[in-house]
Amino acid sequence: MRKFGLLLGIMFLSACADRSYTPVMPEALNVGTPVTIFxxxxxxxxxxxxxGxxxxxxxxxxxxxVSIPxxxxxxxxxxxxxxxxxxxxxxxxxQVELANPAFQSRVRQEMAKKSGRETExxxxxxxxNATQAETAFRAAQLxxxxxxxxxxVIYSWPSKGKSLGYAYDFDSALFARDGLEELLFLLKATGVRRIILxxxxxxxxxxxxxxxxxxxxRPGWVxxxxxGVVMISPDLDIELFRTQMKSLSHIPQPFVVFVSRQDSILNLSSRLRGRGEGQRLGNIENNDQIADLPVNVIDTTAFxxxxxxxxxxxGSSPALIAMFGDVQALQDTFDLDPAAALGSLTAAHQTGNNLSTRQVLVLPTDSPR
Structure with missing residues (x-):
């Protein structure tokens, strides 16, 4: 209970910070590295x-x-x-606003710069609790x-950008479905081979x-x-996730879920709903709950x-990023079985009694095997 109160206190204090305005500073490119984010x-x-x-x-x-320092x-x-x-x-x-044709043209030009992955x-x-500028910064960092x-590309849906705006954000998440659908159709019309989410x-x-x-x-479009799909710390009810997955005639592959049992935000989310910790998809404790689904669960608790x-x-553990960077494992995730890609690192496979879900426990390189 003490930790619960402390976390609520931190959320209240952070809600006081003014995050509503971030200026556009072209002169930043004199010192930083530019990254284009659509x-x-x-x-x-x-x-x-x-x-806003x-x-x-x-x-x-x-x-x-975005200028990276x-x-x-x-x-x-x-x-x-x-x-x-x-x-x-x-x-x-x-920051430049574009009409649909200009947007599609610029996306094509940017894809053409990416050697070997021109059509992705x-x-x-x-x-x-995210602002648009923060989202662009995170995408550039990743x-x-x-x-x-x-x-x-980022999809910037109308989050309140405040720690105490959780209820508003939940409604906004549902409001945002049509916009994301429109964006995905628009991107497909640019001629991309595949879209990674x-x-x-x-x-x-x-x-x-x-x-x-x-x-x-549009049955079959997905x-x-x-x-490929990568979910990072998903704040999503496990039973709802099962229903959503079963509605898809073909589940995109690979489908990767990064989880952690030490996720303080998801533990709080579970408790606010009157449920015990470990009941959100991103902090799932019992892999058997999704054992029949074709997903790869990667447990990053050790980091x-x-x-x-x-x-x-x-995205914020230097050690985990370094491990991925050694063998380009995160990129390989989009082309190979994620468990196999991570197997060359320190992964321990736990298949249990199912042939669908595979859990990969990622351990630091200095951990005992």
Whole structure:
């Protein structure tokens, strides 16, 4: 109970921080490394040109330029809000709104720069308590640190961007389904070979509900066009996840779920719902609950202490990122069986009595085998 109260106190204090405005600073490119991030958003635009938490039924398309500071180290995500320091912090260096044809043209051009993966895009869907600028920074950090394939796209749905905005964000996640569906159809029309989906936290709810919605209107589209799914710390009810998965005629492969039993946010999410810890998909304790589903569960609990965020271990643990980087395992995930790719590291396979779900326990390299 003491930990529960402490976490609520931290959430209350963080809710006081003003995260509503992040300036566009082109001069940041004088010191930083540029990363192009495309965005589809259902956030309403503010008078200052930024995109806030109000909802918009219109999908707006953007090209963002993020400057990665020269001091950046893998796993770090340092940024400010109103007064960024480009030498030390991720900075928004450009923002241009595009019409549909121009957006598609720019995505094609960006794909053409990616040797060997010219016809892929990775779509990152953020979770609860996220602003649009933070989402762009996270996508740029992941693209830089773990070499996500193809052109980088974010779906920026109208999160409140506040720790105490959980209920608002849950409603926004459901509101956001149509916008993500429109974005996926638009990206497919650019001629991409496959679309990779990466969803964090409550973004997993947005993604799974959208895939279920698409399957109902266009049976078979998901299996034919989604080339892989990665869920990071999904804040999603396990029974709901099972229903969503069973609605799909063909489940995209590979389908990877990163989990941790030390995820403080998901443990709180479970308790707020009157359930015990380990009852969200991202902190699942009993793999048998999804044993009949064709998914690969990767347990990153061993890296919780090393990570800057226990709710985003895969992207904030320098040790885990270094392991992936050694053999490009995260990229291999999109082409190979994830368990086989990680097997060359320190993975311990636990197949149990099923042939569908495979759990991979990722251990630090200095852990006893």
């Amino acid at each position: 965005a589809g958003t259902t956030r309403a635009q503010n008078p200052d040109g930024s995109f 938490f109000d909802r918009s039924e219109k999908l707006r398309l953007l090209e963002l330029t 020269p001091s950046h180290q893998p796993g770090d995500l340092n940024y400010a809000y109103a007064n960024p320091k480009p030498e030390m912090e991720f900075t928004l260096a450009g 895009v990775t779509v990152y869907i953020h979770g609860y 693209a830089n640190d773990v070499k996500l394939p193809g052109a980088q 990466v969803a964090h936290s409550m973004g997993g709810l947005v993604m799974m509900e959208t895939l279920r919605q698409i399957e109902r209107s 299996g034919a066009n989604i080339g 919780a202490k090393d990570a800057a965020s226990t709710h985003f271990i895969v």
